[in-house]
Every structure is written in structure tokens, then in C-alpha cells.
Amino acid sequence: MGEVDERLTSSGVAGHHAFANRGWLKTHLLSYKTLSLVVLSVQTSTMVLLLRYSRTSINFAHQPYIITTAVFSSEVLKLGLSLGFLHIESGKVMKATLNRLYEDVFINIWETLKLAIPAFLYVVQNNLLFIALSNLDAATYQVTYQLKILTTAIFSWVMLGKRLTPIHWLALCLLMLGVSLVQVEGSSNGNGSNSKVLPVAPEVEVLEGGDSVILGGTEEGAGFPPPDIRNEHPNTEVSRLLGILAVFVSCISSGFSGVYFERLVKRGTQTSLIIRNIQLGMFSIAFAVIAVSSDSTAIKDGGFFQGYSVATWMVVLIQAFGGLVVSVAMKYADNILKGFATSLSIVMSTLVSWLVLGDAAPSTQFVVGATIVISSTVLYGLTPQKGGVYTAGSQLSSINSSHKIIKEEKSE
Numbered sequence: 001m002g003e004v005d006e007r008l009t010s011s012g013v014a015g016h017h018a019f020a021n022r023g024w025l026k027t028h029l030l031s032y033k034t035l036s037l038v039v040l041s042v043q044t045s046t047m048v049l050l051l052r053y054s055r056t057s058i059n060f061a062h063q064p065y066i067i068t069t070a071v072f073s074s075e076v077l078k079l080g081l082s083l084g085f086l087h088i089e090s091g092k093v094m095k096a097t098l099n100r101l102y103e104d105v106f107i108n109i110w111e112t113l114k115l116a117i118p119a120f121l122y123v124v125q126n127n128l129l130f131i132a133l134s135n136l137d138a139a140t141y142q143v144t145y146q147l148k149i150l151t152t153a154i155f156s157w158v159m160l161g162k163r164l165t166p167i168h169w170l171a172l173c174l175l176m177l178g179v180s181l182v183q184v185e186g187s188s189n190g191n192g193s194n195s196k197v198l199p200v201a202p203e204v205e206v207l208e209g210g211d212s213v214i215l216g217g218t219e220e221g222a223g224f225p226p227p228d229i230r231n232e233h234p235n236t237e238v239s240r241l242l243g244i245l246a247v248f249v250s251c252i253s254s255g256f257s258g259v260y261f262e263r264l265v266k267r268g269t270q271t272s273l274i275i276r277n278i279q280l281g282m283f284s285i286a287f288a289v290i291a292v293s294s295d296s297t298a299i300k301d302g303g304f305f306q307g308y309s310v311a312t313w314m315v316v317l318i319q320a321f322g323g324l325v326v327s328v329a330m331k332y333a334d335n336i337l338k339g340f341a342t343s344l345s346i347v348m349s350t351l352v353s354w355l356v357l358g359d360a361a362p363s364t365q366f367v368v369g370a371t372i373v374i375s376s377t378v379l380y381g382l383t384p385q386k387g388g389v390y391t392a393g394s395q396l397s398s399i400n401s402s403h404k405i406i407k408e409e410k411s412e
């Protein structure tokens with residue numbers, strides 16, 4: 001019996017039985033799956049706005065904070081939180097925690113090494129995203145990047161044997177249509193200088209994977225583009241093509257590494273999310289150290305935490321928290337739903353930046369595209385999976401697990 005089932009039939013069963021008694025709606029609303037997706041959506045939007053604030057409120061007479069150090073800090077925090085969870089799970093007994101760490105991470109080194117693959121891909125992906133953001137406007141980038149949902153669906157089918165119903169595919173096609181509409185809107189704006197919708201999105205994505213600043217690191221700029229995005233290439237057509245190409249390759253990487261991680265935490269011999277996050281975190285920190293070393297001169301001059309404000313620390317905190325939420329969403333929901341949740345957050349943050357922060361109103365075409373994105377998200381999310389989510393011998397999805405609980409409840 002897999003870990004998901006174990007969780008629901010042992011430790012989690014009491015709570016879930018209670019939910020089942022109160023009906024389907026509550027069971028689903030309070031599941032890890034729904035909670036993680038809602039939190040992820042809110043977290044991504046908060047991150048966009050907070051990061052924007054942390055960068056735009058800087059007095060540029062002073063040195064802005066060095067992004068590689070912020071990335072490193074959030075990776076360390078994420079690993080620290082994971083270790084804390086492991087300690088709690090081990091009954092807060094230090095010896096038990098260390099034993100578990102020793103056995104699952106160091107003795108079982110082969111399982112640990114498997115995480116080098118997604119950690120490496122996340123680094124490459126985030127570097128490519130940096131290139132993309134240097135050549136595309138933020139809105140075009142953010143929405144085009146949602147194409148990763150399609151690559152994720154394909155990898156989920158190939159690597160997890162996930163079978164999608166025609167309605168799921170319809171939702172994916174609608175999503176692509178919505179993405180294209182916004183994409184065309186981006187193209188009609190010419191080059192990448194348009195950042196009217198979400199001017200700070202690049203910073204968010206730079207932070208997202210934790211390692212994205214390797215290519216972007218500069219002595220003075222601390223690996224960060226200024227708030228107005230500049231094209232890397234003087235020829236705007238070439239620049240745009242380069243940016244789109246980088247996004248496409250990132251979509252492939254994101255799809256693969258996400259599904260790879262999902263497979264490990266749902267099917268592998270080691271399915272503990274906490275252990276997997278610790279293993280991933282160790283490799284991520286190693287890469288973050290390399291990134292920090294690229295800013296060594298600036299750090300020597302101004303210190304590791306130069307330019308940090310309360311907002312910077314909040315960004316670090318939310319980023320670390322976000323990474324953990326992403327992993328929960330991968331385990332208890334799936335990567336495709338996680339992608340839909342993120343696309344919703346684009347719309348949410350656009351609306352908030354328009355209504356609350358007084359940014360330029362989104363164009364009609366963007367609104368139509370965004371509406372299609374939202375509708376397809378709802379359609380996808382509400383359509384039940386056909387049978388088991390995975391092929392024979394694999395574990396059930398949280399939806400099926402919830403059904404199982406209700407069934408068990410009825411038979412009692």
C-alpha cells in the first residue's frame with residue numbers, strides 16, 4: 001500500500017472520516033489537494049506583488065539586495081523547515097531525527113542522487129527563464145510560460161500513465177487558446193519593453209526556482225534586471241524569438257522535472273515528501289552557493305545581507321514557504337492542477353495590481369484571454385479523473401482516496 005493510502009487509512013483517517021461524515025463538499029474543500037492549490041495560487045500572487053514592492057520601493061541611491069543571497073537564504077530556510085518537519089514527524093526526538101536523516105539521505109544515497117536531476121533541471125530552467133525575461137515583456141512571459149501545463153500533461157501521460165478525459169484535453173486546448181490571445185496581445189505591443197501588466201514578474205520567476213541568477217549575476221546589479229526590462233538583443237524580432245525559445249525549453253524542463261518529482265513522491269521506494277524535499281534542498285543549496293559565488297565581489301564590498309528590508313525577508317520567507325507548497329501540490333494534487341492554479345494567480349495579481357496598486361488596466365484582449373484561462377482551469381479542476389489516475393499497481397489520486405474514505409465510511 002502506498003504512502004497516500006497509508007496516510008489516509010492510519011494517521012489521517014480520523015480527521016478524514018469526520019470530513020466524510022459532513023459530506024462530499026467538505027471532504028474535497030478541506031483536502032490537502034484543494035488547500036495546497038488555493039494556497040499556491042494565493043502564494044504566487046502575493047509573491048508577485050511583494051517582490052514588486054521589495055524592488056520598486058528601493059532607494060536606488062543605495063545598493064539593492066543581492067538576489068543570489070536572497071535565493072540562497074530561501075533555500076536554506078526551506079531546508080531548515082523540512083528538517084523541522086522531519087523532527088516533528090520523528091516525535092521531536094533528536095536521535096530519531098538524526099537516524100532517519102542518516103538512513104534515508106546518506107545510507108540510501110542512490111535515492112538521494114535521484115534528486116540531482118530535478119535540482120539540475122530547475123537550475124537550467126530558471127536560467128533560461130532569466131534569458132526569457134530579458135527579452136520578453138513580463139505579461140507575455142508569464143502567460144506563455146503557462147504552456148508548461150501542456151508539456152506537463154504530456155509528461156504525465158508518458159511517465160505516469162495518466163489518462164485524461166476528452167474534457168480535460170478540451171480544458172487544455174482552451175487554456176492554450178487563452179494563452180495565445182494574451183500572447184498575440186504581447187506581440188502587438190512590439191518588443192519586450194512593455195511591462196504594463198505585471199512589471200515585476202521577472203523577479204518572481206527569478207526567485208522561484210532558487211537558482212535562476214547564475215547567468216544574470218553582475219557585480220553591480222546583483223544579478224537583477226532593473227524594473228524596466230531591457231532586451232538583450234538590439235534586434236527586437238531576434239530578441240523576441242530568443243525569449244520565446246527560452247520559454248519553450250523551460251516549459252519542457254518544468255514539465256519533466258515536475259512530473260519526475262511527482263513520480264518520486266507518489267511511486268518511488270522513498271515517497272516521503274519531507275525526505276524528498278530535504279534531498280532536493282541539499283542539491284539546490286549546492287547550486288545556490290555557486291550562484292552566490294558569482295556575486296562574491298559585491299558581497300565582499302557591501303556584505304551578504306546588504307539592501308535587505310522587511311519586504312526582502314518576507315519575500316525570502318514566502319519563497320521558502322512556496323517551494324514547500326509546490327511540493328505538497330505535486331504530491332496530493334498533481335502538476336497539471338498546480339499549473340492551472342498558477343495561471344489563476346496571474347489573473348489575480350493582474351487584477352490586484354490594477355485595482356489596488358493603480359497600474360494600467362488590462363486590455364480587452366487580455367481580459368478575454370484571462371477569462372478563458374480561468375474557465376479552462378475551473379473546467380479541468382471540476383472534471384473527475386477517469387478511473388485511477390495512474391496505471392495498474394500505482395497509487396490512487398487524492399480524489400479517489402477521498403471516494404475510498406467515503407465508501408469505507410458507508411460500509412461501517
Ligand code: C5P
Pocket residue numbers: 122126208209210254255258261277280322323324326327
Ligand atoms: O515553474 P515551475 O512550476 O516548474 O516551478 C516550480 C518551482 O518549484 C521550481 O522552481 C522549484 O525550485 C520549486 N520546487 C521546490 N520544491 C519542490 C519542487 C519544486 O521548491 N519539491
